[in-house]
Amino acid sequence: xxxxxxxxINIAVxxxxxxxxxxxxxxxxxxxxxxxxxxxxxxxxxxxxLRDFPGDPYENKVVHDYSVILNDPEVxxxxxxxxxxxxxxxFTKQALMAGKSVCTSNKELVASHGxxxxxxxxxxxCNYLFxxxxxxxxxxxxxxxxxxxxxxxxxxxxxxxxxTNYILTKMxxxxxxxxxxxxxxxxKGYAERNPEADVEGYDACRKIAIxxxxxxxxxxxxxxxxxxxxxxxxxxxxxxxRQMNKSIKLLAMSRDTDRGFFAMVAPFMISREHPxxxxxxxxxxxxxxGNMLGDSMYYGRGAGKxxxxxxxxxxxxxxxxxxxxxxxxxxxxxxVKVTGIEEDEGKFFVRVPAKQKEKAMGxxxxxxxVNAGIADEFAFMTHVMKEKEFNDKIKELGGCINxxxxxxx
Numbered sequence: 003x004x005x006x007x008x009x010x011i012n013i014a015v016x017x018x019x020x021x022x023x024x025x026x027x028x029x030x031x032x033x034x035x036x037x038x039x040x041x042x043x044x045x046x047x048x049x050x051x052l053r054d055f056p057g058d059p060y061e062n063k064v065v066h067d068y069s070v071i072l073n074d075p076e077v078x079x080x081x082x083x084x085x086x087x088x089x090x091x092x093f094t095k096q097a098l099m100a101g102k103s104v105c106t107s108n109k110e111l112v113a114s115h116g117x118x119x120x121x122x123x124x125x126x127x128c129n130y131l132f133x134x135x136x137x138x139x140x141x142x143x144x145x146x147x148x149x150x151x152x153x154x155x156x157x158x159x160x161x162x163x164x165x166t167n168y169i170l171t172k173m174x175x176x177x178x179x180x181x182x183x184x185x186x187x188x189x190k191g192y193a194e195r196n197p198e199a200d201v202e203g204y205d206a207c208r209k210i211a212i213x214x215x216x217x218x219x220x221x222x223x224x225x226x227x228x229x230x231x232x233x234x235x236x237x238x239x240x241x242x243x244r245q246m247n248k249s250i251k252l253l254a255m256s257r258d259t260d261r262g263f264f265a266m267v268a269p270f271m272i273s274r275e276h277p278x279x280x281x282x283x284x285x286x287x288x289x290x291x292g293n294m295l296g297d298s299m300y301y302g303r304g305a306g307k308x309x310x311x312x313x314x315x316x317x318x319x320x321x322x323x324x325x326x327x328x329x330x331x332x333x334x335x336x337x338v339k340v341t342g343i344e345e346d347e348g349k350f351f352v353r354v355p356a357k358q359k360e361k362a363m364g365x366x367x368x369x370x371x372v373n374a375g376i377a378d379e380f381a382f383m384t385h386v387m388k389e390k391e392f393n394d395k396i397k398e399l400g401g402c403i404n405x406x407x408x409x410x411x
Contacts, residue, residue, distance in 0.1 A: 024311025139309025
């Protein structure tokens, strides 16, 4: 692609929604610094959208037909900010096959087709970069790919969804119920009208699948990750958590252990000493453990127009610096065997009706009672046990009001 000679790199933006318009804004606002870092002038040549934008300063760049972009040899980099699989997958693959690099914020597509698209980019001497697909504006993909290369990374634990973190923070601070806080989050625009992808943990699941794949260098399928949302968490759970000097967070985690590779998304009780305890509201954080470095944490705004757009543009700059060359990314097509969650171990917090107290003590043997002054309930913390053993004991007990896993320090 010979459009570097004149010092201009032409860019097309697919989808002129929140993130797409943010990409344009970031490039225009920080033009001088960005061009200096890219070593060339970035020029937005096309914006693809089904709609027209009369009165928009970029209305003359809007096109409705993707083939205009695909067949223009001057376009070197494409920003895919459409979301979803169709038509984003086809558009991305066609672009890469034509030797055009693609930078994306589309976590669904990366989680579903990442290794294939990375391989297509490699074959065609261009790049498929996806910094913005996890953690919004937080640099995490790049550290995993470039900075931590001397490490064997064996664990990643993250708060990867701003909506659920905002809801749980409000419930914690105000003692409010889930439904009430969700409604408020929707009014503020932090939660979608259909919040299922966030509150059921699906969004966090796709993101931890991407991070886990980079940690292993092989493919971790999001469909194989045990996923549990926050819809069953109540204000009473937070009362108990406070009594235990803990809070409740939706955590996405993966661990590479001697016993196998474990990955899950679920609410956890987390102690004040843990660095993730203080990550509140819409902020995200990723906590990485490497065998030499130990722990490191990456923190910032995990969503929103400009933080996410900023990450897309950082990838565009990377592409501009490496025209005709592929930036290294180890994510092979071979699937990782994800060990069933039944084999995982940990402690559990459990609430049962008060009349079940004796039976619970009999079934669980050693347990630590937690008293938060809630009538007609008996609550306790178990010792470390496998998920399977815990589930068998709960069955023997005849069920419980709720149970939440406890994050080991």
